[in-house]
Amino acid sequence: MSTSNELTDAQLLQFSRQIMLPQIDIEGQQKLINASVLVLGAGGLGCPALLYLATAGIGEIVIVDPDIVDQSNMQRQILYTVEDIGLYKADVAEQKLRQFGTNVQITTLAKIPNEQQLLTLVTNADIVLDGTDNFAARYKHNEACLKAKTALISGAVIRFEGQLTTFDHSQADSPCYHCLYPSAMDEQLNCSENGVLGPVAGIVGTMMATEAIKMLLGIGETLTGKLMLLDALRMDWRSVRLRKDSSCPVCSKE
Numbered sequence: 444m445s446t447s448n449e450l451t452d453a454q455l456l457q458f459s460r461q462i463m464l465p466q467i468d469i470e471g472q473q474k475l476i477n478a479s480v481l482v483l484g485a486g487g488l489g490c491p492a493l494l495y496l497a498t499a500g501i502g503e504i505v506i507v508d509p510d511i512v513d514q515s516n517m518q519r520q521i522l523y524t525v526e527d528i529g530l531y532k533a534d535v536a537e538q539k540l541r542q543f544g545t546n547v548q549i550t551t552l553a554k555i556p557n558e559q560q561l562l563t564l565v566t567n568a569d570i571v572l573d574g575t576d577n578f579a580a581r582y583k584h585n586e587a588c589l590k591a592k593t594a595l596i597s598g599a600v601i602r603f604e605g606q607l608t609t610f611d612h613s614q615a616d617s618p619c620y621h622c623l624y625p626s627a628m629d630e631q632l633n634c635s636e637n638g639v640l641g642p643v644a645g646i647v648g649t650m651m652a653t654e655a656i657k658m659l660l661g662i663g664e665t666l667t668g669k670l671m672l673l674d675a676l677r678m679d680w681r682s683v684r685l686r687k688d689s690s691c692p693v694c695s696k697e
């Protein structure tokens with residue numbers, strides 16, 4: 444990861460449209476270049492999030508996904524094309540993200556990390572994005588982020604619906620994923636069983652990237668304590684308060 448404080452001419456040009464934003468400026472761009480983001484799941488949410496994180500100039504991205512690309516992925520997993528079928532998503536994603544010329548340092552893990560590996564990955568990251576599609580994985584990611592006090596941006600999509608929130612584990616009063624889902628819902632509640640509209644995954648994935656960039660820069664407001672719910676059929680966004688559950692066995696144990 445680069446820690447120099449000078450942007451090159453090429454970087455000044457490449458990121459000029461966001462450096463222009465007074466909330467970002469050169470100092471903010473430098474923060475992004477020095478940042479490390481862990482993306483868990485390089486699917487319908489992870490692909491658009493990864494694209495925008497890489498093109499924003501995030502210096503280090505770690506991609507974790509145990510799956511290989513198959514034909515049904517391309518409807519929404521926009522980093523992959525037919526030539527990639529049969530290859531590991533994490534490896535293909537790495538290769539695609541390198542083509543933007545941002546000198547991003549990418550590490551991939553094409554398997555499910557064990558508990559210790561996950562904790563190390565989460566501890567080394569400034570921020571974690573969870574775009575996986577099952578409760579077992581999400582619970583593990585939540586616990587690791589809580590232990591490491593790393594902020595977790597969590598997105599989910601199904602059918603025409605999406606949701607998005609942030610668990611900022613550096614804040615003592617932040618709820619956690621287990622507060623939101625005290626018990627695993629039907630494991631079949633994923634898009635392989637229920638279907639999903641591709642651009643709905645794109646909307647939520649790009650919002651996850653937006654939230655990550657803002658949090659890395661320390662600008663605006665985070666989604667901590669706020670759950671955003673999208674109904675794309677009605678093009679309606681709702682947000683509900685999400686409070687820490689004082690009896691949550693994960694984040695409220697003394």
Ligand SMILES: [Zn+2]
Nearest residue numbers: 619622691694
């Ligand atoms: Zn909790």
